[in-house]
Amino acid sequence: MSETTTRTPGFDSADPEARRALMAQVAPEPGSAKPDPILKVDRIVRSFGGMTAVDVDHLEVQRGVITALIGPNGAGKTTFFNLITGFDKPSSAREGAHWSFDGATLDKTSPANVARAGMVRTFQLTKALNRMTVLDNMMLGATGQAGENLLKSWLSPLWRKQEREIEEKAKDLLQRFKLLEKKDDFAGSLSGGQRKLLEMARALMTDPKMIMLDEPMAGVNPALTQSLLGHIQSLRDEGMTVLFVEHDMHMVRHISDWVVVMAEGRVVAEGAAGEVMSNPAVIDAYLGAHHDTDLGDDSLLADATMEALADEVRDEEEAQSEAPRTTEEGR
Amino acid sequence: MTMDAEARTLAEEQGKEPSKSRRALVIAAGMAGGLVLLWLVGQFAPGDVGSIARAMMREALSPQTAAVAVAVIGLNVHFGFTGLLNIGQAGFMLLGAYGFTISIRYDVPLVPAVLIGLLAAIVFALILGLPTLKLRGDYLAIVTISAAEIIRYVGRSALLTDFTGAAQGIQGKTYRDPFTDLSFFGSGEASIGFLNYQMTGVNGWWVRFVAWTLVALCVLGIWLLARSPWGRLLRGIREDELAILSLGKNAFAVKMQALVIGGALGALGGMIYVLPSSVQPDSMGRALTFFAWTALLLGGAATIFGPVLGSILFFTVRIFIKGTADVVVPNSLMNSQQTEQFSWIVVGVALMLLVIFKPQGILGDKRELRFNV
Numbered sequence: 111m112s113e114t115t116t117r118t119p120g121f122d123s124a125d126p127e128a129r130r131a132l133m134a135q136v137a138p139e140p141g142s143a144k145p146d147p148i149l150k151v152d153r154i155v156r157s158f159g160g161m162t163a164v165d166v167d168h169l170e171v172q173r174g175v176i177t178a179l180i181g182p183n184g185a186g187k188t189t190f191f192n193l194i195t196g197f198d199k200p201s202s203a204r205e206g207a208h209w210s211f212d213g214a215t216l217d218k219t220s221p222a223n224v225a226r227a228g229m230v231r232t233f234q235l236t237k238a239l240n241r242m243t244v245l246d247n248m249m250l251g252a253t254g255q256a257g258e259n260l261l262k263s264w265l266s267p268l269w270r271k272q273e274r275e276i277e278e279k280a281k282d283l284l285q286r287f288k289l290l291e292k293k294d295d296f297a298g299s300l301s302g303g304q305r306k307l308l309e310m311a312r313a314l315m316t317d318p319k320m321i322m323l324d325e326p327m328a329g330v331n332p333a334l335t336q337s338l339l340g341h342i343q344s345l346r347d348e349g350m351t352v353l354f355v356e357h358d359m360h361m362v363r364h365i366s367d368w369v370v371v372m373a374e375g376r377v378v379a380e381g382a383a384g385e386v387m388s389n390p391a392v393i394d395a396y397l398g399a400h401h402d403t404d405l406g407d408d409s410l411l412a413d414a415t416m417e418a419l420a421d422e423v424r425d426e427e428e429a430q431s432e433a434p435r436t437t438e439e440g441r
Numbered sequence: 442m443t444m445d446a447e448a449r450t451l452a453e454e455q456g457k458e459p460s461k462s463r464r465a466l467v468i469a470a471g472m473a474g475g476l477v478l479l480w481l482v483g484q485f486a487p488g489d490v491g492s493i494a495r496a497m498m499r500e501a502l503s504p505q506t507a508a509v510a511v512a513v514i515g516l517n518v519h520f521g522f523t524g525l526l527n528i529g530q531a532g533f534m535l536l537g538a539y540g541f542t543i544s545i546r547y548d549v550p551l552v553p554a555v556l557i558g559l560l561a562a563i564v565f566a567l568i569l570g571l572p573t574l575k576l577r578g579d580y581l582a583i584v585t586i587s588a589a590e591i592i593r594y595v596g597r598s599a600l601l602t603d604f605t606g607a608a609q610g611i612q613g614k615t616y617r618d619p620f621t622d623l624s625f626f627g628s629g630e631a632s633i634g635f636l637n638y639q640m641t642g643v644n645g646w647w648v649r650f651v652a653w654t655l656v657a658l659c660v661l662g663i664w665l666l667a668r669s670p671w672g673r674l675l676r677g678i679r680e681d682e683l684a685i686l687s688l689g690k691n692a693f694a695v696k697m698q699a700l701v702i703g704g705a706l707g708a709l710g711g712m713i714y715v716l717p718s719s720v721q722p723d724s725m726g727r728a729l730t731f732f733a734w735t736a737l738l739l740g741g742a743a744t745i746f747g748p749v750l751g752s753i754l755f756f757t758v759r760i761f762i763k764g765t766a767d768v769v770v771p772n773s774l775m776n777s778q779q780t781e782q783f784s785w786i787v788v789g790v791a792l793m794l795l796v797i798f799k800p801q802g803i804l805g806d807k808r809e810l811r812f813n814v
Contacts, residue, residue, distance in 0.1 A: 197683065225689030233687070239680035241808075242673075249670070250677045251688050257670030258690070260698050264665035273670065296808050309684075316688055 121146075123174035124347035129367045130382075133175065136368070138381030141168035148173040148320055148351050149194070149229070151209040155202035156189055156375075163189045164200075165375045171320075176342065176352040178362045178383070181372035182396045187355045188234055190372065191324055195231045196221040212319055226253065228319035232326065234355075238305040240298030244289060247297050247308060248280035249273075251315025280315060287311045287341065303330040310341065321345065323354035327361055339365055363387065371396060465664075468746045468804060472753070476501060479757075484634040493764035495635050497757040502636070504644070506756050507652035508534075508714035509729075513736045513748035514659045515706025521742035522667060523699040524679030525574075526582035530707045531729040532589025535722060536561045537708025538715040539596060543604055545616040551623065555712065562708030565592075566701045574696045581700075589730065596722040611720040613643065620716060621647065644717035652713045656749060659706060664745050666702075675699055676743070735792050741802030750803060755788070762787045 122128050136142050147170035156164040164186040171177050179187050192198035196219050200207040209216050211229050225231075239247050255276065256262050257269030284290040287307045292300060297308060306326055313321055326342070327335050335358075343365055346352055356362050362369060362383060369386040371379040373395035379386055386392055479501065483494035500506060512534050519525040540558035549557065569588055573580040596605045605611065624641040631640055639645035666672050677685045678692050685692045711725065732755065740751025763784035767777055775783060801807050 195687070197686070220691075221683075221686040222689050222691050225687055230689070231687050233683070237681045237684035237687075239677050239684060241680055242676055246673055246676070250673060250685070250690075253689055255670045258674050258695075260666075260671055260695075263669035263671035264662065266665075266669065269670060312688070 121174065123349050129175055133172065133368055133382060136172070136380075138379075138385055140377040140380055142170070142380055144170040144172040146173045147171060149209065149211050149353070151194060153202055153206045154190075154193055154200045154209060155205075155207065156186075156193055156198060157201045162375050164193060166190065166372075166377055169370065169377055171351065171353055172368060173351050174346070174349055175367035176346050176354070176365055177368045177370060178366035179353060179355045179370050179372060180357070180359075180362055180396065181378075184374075185372040185396075186375040187372055188324060189375075191231060191322060191355065194224075195229065195322065196224040225316060225318075228317075229322065230313040230316050230318035230320075231322040232306075232309045232313055232324055234324040234328070236302070236305045236309050238297040238300065238308055240296065242297060243294050244284065244297055244300070244308060245277070245280060245293040248284060248293075248312055248315055249276050251312040252276040252279065253316050276315075283311045283314055288337070303334040306330055307334070307338065307341075310338075314345075318350065320351040320353065323352065323356075325355050325357065327356055327358050335361070359387070465745065468750075472746070472750055480634060480636070489764075489768045493761060493768070496764055497760045498636065500760045501753050501757045502649055502653075503756070504648045504652040504717050505714055506752055507649070507656050508710045508712075509733060509736060509756075510656050510710075510749045510752035511652075511659050511713060512707045512710030513733045513740075513752050514656075514663055515703035515710065516733050516737050517742060517744075517748045518663065518666075518675075518699050518703035518706065520737065521744070521747070522672060522675040522679065523696060524578065525696060525700060525703075526578050527585045527700070527703065528582050528730060528734075529585030529587075529589030530703075530733045531725045531727065532585065532592045533562045533565065533704045533707030534711030534714060534729065535589070535592050535596060535720075535725040536565050537705075537711035538720050538725065539605060540708070541712045542611050542616040542715060542720050545619055546611070551619040554619075555709075558708050558712050559705045562704045563701050566704035567697070570697045570700045574693055574700065586727070586730075590727070593722045593726050605722070606720070608722065610722060611715075613715070613717070613719040617643065617716065620651075626650070648713075648717050652716075655709065655713065659709075660745060660749060667745060671695070679743075735788065738792065738800075738802055739795060741805030744802070744804040744806075747802055747804045754803075758791070759784045759788050 121132055132145060136144055149169075149171040151166055151169045153168075154164060154166050155162065179190070181187050189198065193200050194209055194211075194216070196216070203217070207217065211224070211227055214227055216224055216227065219227075239250070242250075255269065256272055257266075262268045281290060281293065284293055287310070289300075289304060289307060289311065292304070297305065300308060306329075310321075310323065310326065323342070326338060330338060339361060342352055342354070346367075354366075366383050369379075369381060369383050370377055371386060371389075371392045378395055379389050379392050381389065476498070479494055479498050483491055483498045485491070486494060512530055515533070516527060516530050519527040519530075537558040540561035541554050544554035544557045545551070565588070569581070569584050573584050595601065597608045598605075599607050601607060602609075621641050621643075624647040626640040626645075626647045629640050630637060631646060632638075638649070641647045667675075674685070674690060674695050677690075678695060682692050714725070736751035736755040737748055738751070739754055740747030740749065763780050766775060766780040766783050770780065795802070
């Protein structure tokens with residue numbers, strides 16, 4: 111599989127033109143082939159009883175770009191994350207479910223092995239280790255620590271040097287995420303947004319090839335959102351692959367090079383951000399016709415607009431009652 | 442801004458906090474100082490005060506207190522550092538005691554006999570851990586409490602009278618000799634003030650010396666482990682196992698290591714427990730497990746000295762309550778048998794108050810509980 115392990119020649123992920131040109135080669139259709147996929151997923155199905163939460167036939171994620179995974183609540187995005195990171199097992203495990211990351215097959219593997227392969231995730235509900243210091247949180251992220259081996263752990267000369275290196279690395283990353291002055295605070299004392307930053311920084315301690323962010327912006331204030339966006343983009347510019355789930359369409363449009371839309375467990379559309387968001391299927395399934403309208407805009411309050419909206423709502427409700435939705439958020 | 446105020450007090454606390462090694466020295470010195478003070482009171486105070494202090498001091502130095510301290514150190518590895526709910530530590534103790542004493546009765550030398558006792562606990566930990574450590578924490582709690590009872594009932598069973606002595610247990614004199622033969626303390630008696638014991642004997646200075654030396658070694662060992670990256674990994678698993686998995690760590694293997702280490706310490710505690718007395722399955726049942734838990738919570742989970750301080754306090758404070766009740770309450774209201782029961786009630790109430798008002802225990806870091814989600 112030399113094809114998947116070598117990078118596309120001449121591709122510089124920091125250059126927006128190069129990225130646009132690269133992704134322009136890809137057909138904007140569900141399951142389209144990418145020039146250099148780092149993650150390939152085939153026939154992955156997860157059902158809870160009679161309800162199918164995820165049913166993805168084929169999906170490829172391009173190396174070195176930011177891919178956004180969007181979709182309405184209950185579309186199966188988080189379940190899909192859980193499946194490919196080993197936190198959940200596909201129901202189709204014996205019926206051809208197959209996914210590979212960077213050339214290595216991951217069909218039957220534990221979350222720890224997935225992370226060691228270089229695919230590291232964060233969680234929708236932030237999992238900061240609250241009763242440990244920020245620095246300890248970070249240092250736990252480092253891989254290959256000799257001192258984590260029970261037999262070597264009680265002999266500090268065997269790990270003291272590595273420990274210092276890890277600490278330096280952790281401090282560098284904390285500096286970058288503006289958390290350095292908090293390093294001796296307990297993670298539980300940080301604000302929600304700072305915990306998101308900490309979780310992302312901790313994931314980076316593992317030196318991942320691909321980072322998967324589950325709603326990184328949920329509950330983060332606008333100022334911090336800007337810096338988070340900056341961090342994500344700079345990761346991409348350094349050559350890391352980013353896959354993230356997000357509901358904030360402005361953010362998706364702003365930073366993603368490719369957008370995958372899921373609805374009711376399936377991939378319904380793929381494409382560059384602008385194209386996907388004007389795709390009628392996507393508007394129908396997720397965005398709604400007014401996703402570009404600012405809801406705080408006073409002109410919306412004009413009677414004519416309100417009536418038109420009310421009509422639409424009525425139409426939608428009728429359509430909904432004909433085809434009741436059964437999906438729910440996966441976990 | 443309450444957040445700001447909290448952050449400031451936190452910063453102040455951190456500023457005041459002495460370095461870790463100094464803190465450890467202060468705690469060790471405080472414990473030693475407390476014991477010396479108790480001895481002085483026992484030696485020189487007249488009347489009832491003196492006699493209560495003497496009873497407390499004897500209890501504090503008792504090898505069985507040391508035995509429980511070792512088992513509590515093991516429990517601290519389980520619960521304090523890793524967050525594993527082991528409600529069957531007495532089962533590990535009993536298994537260690539059986540493994541050790543039965544081996545000696547079959548003429549196994551002392552050191553291999555100790556190893557057999559430890560091995561029994563390790564195998565027990567593996568059997569309990571394999572099916573449950575991949576599940577949620579509650580399952581380990583259920584399995585350990587029932588498995589500990591199974592060990593006790595099997596030990597009591599009449600079918601095994603030749604091995605375990607069934608409900609009668611194993612008499613101390615049948616297994617004690619290899620241990621007392623090792624003594625270099627000589628024979629005769631020695632006194633430190635009112636503390637007067639045989640040098641070797643059944644329950645003398647020798648077993649006290651060995652027991653407390655083992656406690657010190659266990660504290661040292663756990664300190665080495667807890668400060669290492671492995672110890673950090675344990676605390677990470679306690680906080681959030683999924684987060685640790687997502688960072689590429691094998692949480693299952695680490696939890697198993699913690700379970701085995703804590704269980705082996707429990708077995709070691711069990712061996713010390715039976716050395717000055719006899720193996721009685723019913724004296725190592727649920728009650729002993731709960732004593733161990735009380736001592737752990739009293740001293741402070743996830744601390745290094747907490748288990749030792751907690752064990753000493755647990756037993757001495759009970760003697761204090763019993764002695765005081767004996768003296769203060771007239772016999773017509775409460776006779777000495779009733780004060781014994783009364784002391785256990787007070788201990789139970791004290792545990793409840795402790796968990797409500799000082800959940801981190803005496804030595805625990807209150808920040809470790811303040812941000813509990």
